[in-house]
Amino acid sequence: MKRRIALLSDVHGNTTALSAVVADLKKRNVDDCWFLGDLVLPGPGNNELFDLLNSINTSIYIKGNWDDCLLEVIKQNATIDLNDASDIYIGILAKYVYRHLSMINTNKIKNFETSTTRIINNMKINISHNSPQKNYGSELLPVAETSNFDALFDDSSYDIAVYGHVHHQLLRYSSKGQLVINPGTIGEPFFTHSKLNDDRRAQYAILEIDEMGLADVDFRKVTYNLDQEVSLATKVGLPYAELYSAMIYAGRAYTHNQEILSEINQTHNYLDELRSFLNSLPRE
Numbered sequence: 001m002k003r004r005i006a007l008l009s010d011v012h013g014n015t016t017a018l019s020a021v022v023a024d025l026k027k028r029n030v031d032d033c034w035f036l037g038d039l040v041l042p043g044p045g046n047n048e049l050f051d052l053l054n055s056i057n058t059s060i061y062i063k064g065n066w067d068d069c070l071l072e073v074i075k076q077n078a079t080i081d082l083n084d085a086s087d088i089y090i091g092i093l094a095k096y097v098y099r100h101l102s103m104i105n106t107n108k109i110k111n112f113e114t115s116t117t118r119i120i121n122n123m124k125i126n127i128s129h130n131s132p133q134k135n136y137g138s139e140l141l142p143v144a145e146t147s148n149f150d151a152l153f154d155d156s157s158y159d160i161a162v163y164g165h166v167h168h169q170l171l172r173y174s175s176k177g178q179l180v181i182n183p184g185t186i187g188e189p190f191f192t193h194s195k196l197n198d199d200r201r202a203q204y205a206i207l208e209i210d211e212m213g214l215a216d217v218d219f220r221k222v223t224y225n226l227d228q229e230v231s232l233a234t235k236v237g238l239p240y241a242e243l244y245s246a247m248i249y250a251g252r253a254y255t256h257n258q259e260i261l262s263e264i265n266q267t268h269n270y271l272d273e274l275r276s277f278l279n280s281l282p283r284e
């Protein structure tokens with residue numbers, strides 16, 4: 001029997017983009033939805049992201065490196081370098097999300113899977129955020145060596161691997177000829193080539209697998225209201241909202257920009273705010 005599976009990844013707290021994608025896929029006879037990680041941060045989205053994924057019966061939830069950032073900040077014996085402007089940035093954003101997220105949804109993130117597998121019509125598929133071994137790093141960028149993609153397959157019994165993380169829609173092969181598919185990003189598109197970067201639409205993909213194999217890959221792009229997402233961030237008082245706006249409109253990330261982050265951290269006294277938040281968390 002033909003199966004149509006939506007691949008959704010890298011929402012990064014962008015509720016407006018995820019709503020548009022959910023509306024689009026509801027019109028497309030999808031049988032199943034797999035989420036490939038990075039649901040929260042740095043956007044303002046929290047519980048409503050879970051409601052949206054739940055409304056389309058998402059059956060797989062993979063844990064992305066940004067989902068791990070949230071867990072890292074709130075866990076016991078968190079290793080946060082308070083001298084590092086990026087750590088303060090992530091800490092303050094994690095505080096924002098943690099304060100809004102229900103306990104049930106926080107626990108759901110804790111239980112997101114690292115990687116998993118499915119067999120659909122005899123096709124054995126690996127599902128992960130980056131590689132099954134680690135959900136961060138740059139080994140699987142769209143321009144990386146072909147042999148790097150072998151890490152997506154435990155062994156030659158796998159036919160297809162799907163992953164997210166690098167925010168680019170792609171279809172390529174491992175050095176052993178196995179198929180690799182990335183649905184791109186819903187919430188945070190960015191391209192190094194500037195003309196491509198002008199396209200700010202949300203990205204996802206629908207796989208169609210029948211008895212013969214992979215019948216179709218639909219790399220979709222969905223228009224959504226960027227202004228609405230940016231005003232939402234400002235309205236709810238999202239920390240670093242001006243940087244979020246630059247990401248939404250221009251695909252520009254400031255996660256590792258110590259200079260700009262230090263300046264904002266000082267203006268808002270985020271170091272003290274993060275310190276008292278960390279002290280307020282239950283620790284043993």
Ligand SMILES: [Mn+2]
Pocket residue numbers: 037038064065066129135164165166
């Ligand atoms: Mn990621």
